Amino acid sequence: MAAFLGGAMSFEEFQHTYSACYIDEEADAAFSPEEVDHYGAVHDKAEWTTQAPTAEERGYGWVTPTEFREWLTVHERQTPPGRST
Secondary structure, three states, rough: OOOHHHOOOOHHHHHHHHHHHHHHHHHHHHHHHHHHHHHHHHHHHHHHHHHOOHHHHHOOEEEOOHHHHHHHHHHHOOOOOOOOO
């Protein structure tokens, strides 16, 4: 996430990398239910991200990669359970 938030990784690279980690079933066992919820929200939001959402898509909650980055910045300020500040 840090590479994406810092601008060193494109949204497409982030989504590919993050999705591969997120769907790793073994990783689920290592996280608490609260952590799964926190990181699951990132995965879900990324899935609703596209380069140029139409007005109709926006009505359903789609965002641009720039808006996703802004959302993720705020989301990551909320320390997930199990991760120290």
